[in-house]
Amino acid sequence: MSPDAVNFDAQQVLNLARKTFEIEAAAVSGLAGRVGGEFAEAVALVLACRGRVVVMGMGKSGHIGRKIAATLASTGTPAMFVHPAEASHGDLGMITSQDVVLAISNSGESQELTAILPVLSRQGVPMIAITGGLQSALARQARVTLDSSVALEACPLNLAPTASTTAQLAMGDALAVALLDVRGFKEDDFARSHPGGALGRKLLTHVSDVMRSGSDVPRVRLDTSFTELMREMSGKGLGASAVVDDAQRVLGIFTDGDLRRLVEKGVDLRSSTAGDVMHAGPRTVRADALAVEAVALMEQHRITSVLVIDEDGVLVGALNTNDLMRAKVI
Structure with missing residues (x-):
């Protein structure tokens, strides 16, 4: 018709x-x-x-x-x-x-x-x-x-x-x-039959699968100068740096946000060390945790980077929201 x-x-x-x-x-x-x-x-x-x-x-x-x-x-x-x-x-x-x-x-x-x-x-x-x-x-x-x-x-x-x-x-x-x-x-079984889907990525992707590790993780010591701290952060592109002791245990973290807040306060940073400006007791996650747990932690505390540690508190990795987005976890 x-x-x-x-x-x-x-x-x-x-x-x-x-x-x-x-x-x-x-x-x-x-x-x-x-x-x-x-x-x-x-x-x-x-x-x-x-x-x-x-x-x-x-x-x-x-x-x-x-x-x-x-x-x-x-x-x-x-x-x-x-x-x-x-x-x-x-x-x-x-x-x-x-x-x-x-x-x-x-x-x-x-x-x-x-x-x-x-x-x-x-x-x-x-x-x-x-x-x-x-x-x-x-x-x-x-x-x-x-x-x-x-x-x-x-x-x-x-x-x-x-x-x-x-x-x-x-x-x-x-x-x-x-x-x-x-x-x-269960959900885990569903994820295994849908590895390419959003649920599969959320339930099968662990922090260890998406984190930066080795020399890609920015880290400095307590007595590292502020200039060297900035150089480490810029070179690794995480937007943050861990502060560790001689045994590589995490003591603190310094982020782009911390830098902005110190500048706004007018703090003279030229003579500061990493220990002076770091945020002690940072949020951390284990490498065997699901990546979605890291997402939840970051959303809860409104942070964009998180450090990854082992059972002894030793730094083993780091990741930020960009890493999670590339892995399509978020």
Whole structure:
């Protein structure tokens, strides 16, 4: 239809949007009353699986299946998506008797899916179905059937998969969340499967991974002249310098902020030493601490640099907000 022939009605558009939300919310809400022993059996079946959860679905159900497989895999349940049409042309070889198939179809009669059900049955592959067709071929072949039926689609024609795919997705998410909880899957586990994400960086990055160490850490002694202190700070580019004793234990710190405050007070710094101007008892962090702990420390005390020490208080490193930003921890 030509755009010129479309009678655009802004209010009708908004009404349809709101109606869509209402229908899909009702579809998801309706699932809660139908979750019972079958759902628990499905969770137990996956927990007993020695292989992977193989998710299958055609068309829009296939798109939902890919997302469910990704959610399962990222929350502690090894999973992959296999396209039913490709399965009948060789990809069935990816599925073993150690796996569990999670088959998704609103009608339960998708031709490409039902064509491979007998083969999976002969292989002894247990199957979980997410379907609205409780009397369908898929439901009859499945060991466990999860009812994802909906009263109507959000599509005004009641044709395009809308509410039904939302219900499928919610059922898959519920399955993933239940499995996550039973497995005792924690934040650290999630981070290990998302090393490139923000959470992964926060939960896997330690201070030792981002800190400056060795000769890159500015440090001076108590009796170091103010001129040498400035030279050390400028050369290392941290915006601060540690003040240490002969055993490299941290005694204090001097920062750009300290310099600014002394200048504002009119203090004559030419004859000062590092011990005269340092801030004693500085905030420190251990190298084995998470980098986010260093971030929290710096935010709490409104500082931009922190010294890193070992269990004996010996200086082993330093870092500032720029180091943490480069590591994408903040």
